[in-house]
Amino acid sequence: MRIVIVGGVAAGMSAASRAQRHNPRAEVVVFERGEVVSYGACGLPYVLGGQVKGFDDLIARTPKQLRARGIGVRLRHDVTGVDAKARTVTVTDRATGRSAAEPYDRLLIATGVSPVRPDWARTPLKGVHVLRDIPDGQALDASLQGARRACIVGGGYIGLELAEALRRRGLSVVLLEQAPEVAGRMLDRPLQQQVRAEVERGGVDVRCGVTVQGLTGQGRVSGVQTDHGQVRADVVVVAVGVRPNVELARAAGARLGRTGAVAVNLRQETSVAGVYAAGDNAEALHRVTRRRVHIPLGLTANRMGRVAGVNMAGGEARFPGVVGTGIFKTFDLGVARTGLTQTEAEALGTKAVSVDVQSTDYAGYHEAARPIHVRLTGERGTGRLLGAQLLAQNHESVKRVDVVAALLHTRGTVQQLFEADLAYAPPFSGVWDVLLVAADRLGRAL
Amino acid sequence: MRIVIVGGVAAGMSAASRAQRHNPRAEVVVFERGEVVSYGACGLPYVLGGQVKGFDDLIARTPKQLRARGIGVRLRHDVTGVDAKARTVTVTDRATGRSAAEPYDRLLIATGVSPVRPDWARTPLKGVHVLRDIPDGQALDASLQGARRACIVGGGYIGLELAEALRRRGLSVVLLEQAPEVAGRMLDRPLQQQVRAEVERGGVDVRCGVTVQGLTGQGRVSGVQTDHGQVRADVVVVAVGVRPNVELARAAGARLGRTGAVAVNLRQETSVAGVYAAGDNAEALHRVTRRRVHIPLGLTANRMGRVAGVNMAGGEARFPGVVGTGIFKTFDLGVARTGLTQTEAEALGTKAVSVDVQSTDYAGYHEAARPIHVRLTGERGTGRLLGAQLLAQNHESVKRVDVVAALLHTRGTVQQLFEADLAYAPPFSGVWDVLLVAADRLGRAL
Numbered sequence: 099m100r101i102v103i104v105g106g107v108a109a110g111m112s113a114a115s116r117a118q119r120h121n122p123r124a125e126v127v128v129f130e131r132g133e134v135v136s137y138g139a140c141g142l143p144y145v146l147g148g149q150v151k152g153f154d155d156l157i158a159r160t161p162k163q164l165r166a167r168g169i170g171v172r173l174r175h176d177v178t179g180v181d182a183k184a185r186t187v188t189v190t191d192r193a194t195g196r197s198a199a200e201p202y203d204r205l206l207i208a209t210g211v212s213p214v215r216p217d218w219a220r221t222p223l224k225g226v227h228v229l230r231d232i233p234d235g236q237a238l239d240a241s242l243q244g245a246r247r248a249c250i251v252g253g254g255y256i257g258l259e260l261a262e263a264l265r266r267r268g269l270s271v272v273l274l275e276q277a278p279e280v281a282g283r284m285l286d287r288p289l290q291q292q293v294r295a296e297v298e299r300g301g302v303d304v305r306c307g308v309t310v311q312g313l314t315g316q317g318r319v320s321g322v323q324t325d326h327g328q329v330r331a332d333v334v335v336v337a338v339g340v341r342p343n344v345e346l347a348r349a350a351g352a353r354l355g356r357t358g359a360v361a362v363n364l365r366q367e368t369s370v371a372g373v374y375a376a377g378d379n380a381e382a383l384h385r386v387t388r389r390r391v392h393i394p395l396g397l398t399a400n401r402m403g404r405v406a407g408v409n410m411a412g413g414e415a416r417f418p419g420v421v422g423t424g425i426f427k428t429f430d431l432g433v434a435r436t437g438l439t440q441t442e443a444e445a446l447g448t449k450a451v452s453v454d455v456q457s458t459d460y461a462g463y464h465e466a467a468r469p470i471h472v473r474l475t476g477e478r479g480t481g482r483l484l485g486a487q488l489l490a491q492n493h494e495s496v497k498r499v500d501v502v503a504a505l506l507h508t509r510g511t512v513q514q515l516f517e518a519d520l521a522y523a524p525p526f527s528g529v530w531d532v533l534l535v536a537a538d539r540l541g542r543a544l
Numbered sequence: 545m546r547i548v549i550v551g552g553v554a555a556g557m558s559a560a561s562r563a564q565r566h567n568p569r570a571e572v573v574v575f576e577r578g579e580v581v582s583y584g585a586c587g588l589p590y591v592l593g594g595q596v597k598g599f600d601d602l603i604a605r606t607p608k609q610l611r612a613r614g615i616g617v618r619l620r621h622d623v624t625g626v627d628a629k630a631r632t633v634t635v636t637d638r639a640t641g642r643s644a645a646e647p648y649d650r651l652l653i654a655t656g657v658s659p660v661r662p663d664w665a666r667t668p669l670k671g672v673h674v675l676r677d678i679p680d681g682q683a684l685d686a687s688l689q690g691a692r693r694a695c696i697v698g699g700g701y702i703g704l705e706l707a708e709a710l711r712r713r714g715l716s717v718v719l720l721e722q723a724p725e726v727a728g729r730m731l732d733r734p735l736q737q738q739v740r741a742e743v744e745r746g747g748v749d750v751r752c753g754v755t756v757q758g759l760t761g762q763g764r765v766s767g768v769q770t771d772h773g774q775v776r777a778d779v780v781v782v783a784v785g786v787r788p789n790v791e792l793a794r795a796a797g798a799r800l801g802r803t804g805a806v807a808v809n810l811r812q813e814t815s816v817a818g819v820y821a822a823g824d825n826a827e828a829l830h831r832v833t834r835r836r837v838h839i840p841l842g843l844t845a846n847r848m849g850r851v852a853g854v855n856m857a858g859g860e861a862r863f864p865g866v867v868g869t870g871i872f873k874t875f876d877l878g879v880a881r882t883g884l885t886q887t888e889a890e891a892l893g894t895k896a897v898s899v900d901v902q903s904t905d906y907a908g909y910h911e912a913a914r915p916i917h918v919r920l921t922g923e924r925g926t927g928r929l930l931g932a933q934l935l936a937q938n939h940e941s942v943k944r945v946d947v948v949a950a951l952l953h954t955r956g957t958v959q960q961l962f963e964a965d966l967a968y969a970p971p972f973s974g975v976w977d978v979l980l981v982a983a984d985r986l987g988r989a990l
Contacts (some may be wrong), residue, residue, distance in 0.1 A: 142818050159802065306752075308927065315966055354828055418963035422965070423967045427971045427972070434967050461584065463596045464590055465602040493971060496972075497973065498944075500944060501950045501966050504947045504950055506965075518953045519865075519866045519868070519953060520869065525590070525595070534843075
């Protein structure tokens with residue numbers, strides 16, 4: 099049994115470990131086009147901001163360690179073609195340029211996503227960056243040396259994390275967002291505004307409703323041209339989204355879903371026999387909506403990889419689905435969401451009701467208490483929980499989004515949340531945790 | 545309709561507010577033997593430690609504010625008798641000593657608990673304290689002025705919270721515990737040891753397995769006599785537990801439960817028609833064991849009070865039960881538990897299995913990450929979640945116990961916890977939150 103895995107980051111490495119553990123006699127080979135496998139890409143902004151010592155700290159396991167565990171790793175190898183009938187892939191060694199056919203019994207496509215680069219960002223100018231992998235991070239880090247003015251294009255969570263990191267590095271930062279507000283895909287409008295206010299308090303010049311038209315500079319970038327004038331910048335980071343890398347899946351003949359990512363069943367099988375997909379390039383079942391979604395995130399990728407690994411090795415595992423949980427921190431603000439926002443629920447035709455509670459995370463009289471905002475959303479008629487959005491100045495306090503995420507997983511109700519025996523002591527919450535207060539109000543509003 | 549409530553703290557005031565809101569035409573009268581109503585007793589150690597400015601900050605509502613909302617409050621009034629047939633209570637005005645019969649249609653007994661005072665603690669010596677209400681806190685606060693050596697008797701959560709508070713005040717602190725370890729009723733043994741180690745790191749001289757025999761001193765306490773020698777102390781705090789105040793319920797003819805607290809049904813009704821009990825003096829349904837327990841805590845008391853208030857006012861509400869959640873902080877350690885410990889589960893004859901995971905709360909490479917320990921307990925055969933115990937150096941990280949508490953409420957399984965879509969970003973958790981890691985391991989161990 100030969101298991102071939104294309105892509106050696108979250109999903110790919112989880113699959114490799116799991117397959118090898120499930121069937122130690124299987125030959126497991128990982129082809130990775132980059133220089134590094136098994137690293138935490140989510141940590142890149144924190145290396146740049148100085149809260150993680152170095153890029154190497156993001157690496158969980160080296161190829162040597164992986165080989166010692168019986169997992170073959172070939173770095174700098176591009177997989178450029180699949181013959182699903184013959185069960186071979188075409189692999190090109192980037193060092194030598196030589197290609198060869200490699201056989202497989204089971205193939206996992208874990209090719210992830212690539213940052214979207216608009217036309218204006220396809221430039222030979224230096225100082226223009228995306229941030230996806232460690233080499234991207236190293237290039238941006240080098241570019242920041244001596245730089246003074248940064249322009250971040252894109253107000254999603256990566257742009258917002260980077261805004262903090264670059265301010266920590268002492269740069270002046272302008273953040274441009276085409277939409278009317280930042281964090282637009284994560285939160286409802288009133289919460290978006292609070293995120294923007296926090297980023298502005300952090301000293302970032304946030305400009306929403308602005309479209310980039312081009313870059314200026316000679317050799318190195320010197321500015322960003324927009325429909326609202328020029329922004330001076332000696333570093334530009336493009337963080338306008340990602341798209342799934344589906345070329346290989348398509349070459350294999352695998353069906354793509356409506357989201358544009360690879361369609362898979364709960365065993366992570368594509369439409370082609372023997373070919374699996376997992377990670378950021380694949381769709382996932384959303385347990386709240388029962389639809390297929392493309393929400394590329396670290397835990398999801400790891401979980402899909404495990405499922406694929408077990409199944410490829412002859413076992414039986416199923417991906418349990420996601421509920422749309424997301425979390426990030428920017429400056430002193432924690433931001434989290436799970437399930438559906440009011441906007442998302444309405445777009446799906448759900449009879450959704452949301453309530454907002456502004457309170458403190460700890461007992462109001464405790465000196466460590468800081469503001470927390472919970473927006474809780476439920477379904478009229480059924481009383482079902484639909485989602486939650488949280489903002490908190492003690493950033494880690496938004497991790498309590500997990501309580502709602504866990505209940506969403508089991509199709510829980512607002513009443514069940516309200517009745518939960520949550521932990522109370524003054525340095526942890528109010529007597530009635532803000533989630534309980536929100537559930538109480540939502541229960542009466544439904 | 546006249547609703548009489550005995551006791552004006554958590555349960556009593558929740559009931560009063562709820563009854564008044566549910567039936568604005570009802571006459572709601574609260575008799576409180578003390579000087580203050582509607583305060584957060586859980587905050588007392590934090591006033592003493594300086595993290596809350598003053599005792600007044602613990603007061604949520606004054607009698608004046610309550611009267612403005614239509615709730616009559618009579619301070620310094622003892623309720624000493626009940627005639628459940630005539631539906632009257634005997635009320636003594638402590639200022640004048642005069643007694644009178646007060647009629648009621650519905651009576652709530654919310655008399656709470658009293659600190660246990662062993663024989664040796666019944667002393668005229670100054671400097672010997674318990675900590676239950678604001679006057680207790682004020683007396684202890686005054687006693688700490690100029691004091692140098694404190695001895696805390698009792699290593700439960702109040703003793704452990706106080707140990708931190710008194711160290712913050714600059715006192716040398718000896719903590720005596722009769723049991724072999726501190727936090728004995730909350731945690732399994734290995735976690736108890738970690739709590740003791742933290743308290744010792746905080747500079748407290750912790751002595752377990754020590755029994756107090758008496759106090760020494762003239763006028764003011766000067767020492768504590770134990771079976772392991774003498775402890776010098778100019779302040780002694782007795783924190784060896786609480787007992788429910790059931791005298792009034794007994795006088796009313798209400799049945800007590802096996803725990804010694806007042807037996808109530810889910811509507812908070814006692815065995816006597818028209819007489820309700822709620823709060824620390826009442827038993828609660830434990831949803832995991834289906835037994836009646838006596839776990840006096842703030843949220844439970846508030847929740848029972850709401851339920852009683854609605855029902856007394858003619859509505860219909862049911863207490864949803866507890867799952868045994870508890871949380872506290874001592875020095876830099878957060879401590880939380882929910883459900884059953886391994887010890888508790890075994891004592892009930894449950895086929896329990898526990899796993900321990902020691903990891904970091906945030907991504908291991910992030911500078912803010914600190915150790916976290918999760919012990920997760922499940923039932924062999926059924927796969928049901930039974931409980932969790934958490935310790936963390938970022939104290940607020942143990943608040944994620946709420947995820948397990950919420951699942952216990954719905955009789956969730958270890959598998960459901962493992963499948964939950966919990967939030968991940970490096971300043972919040974590892975890719976696999978430590979709860980997921982624990983659920984994964986426990987699932988394989990079951």
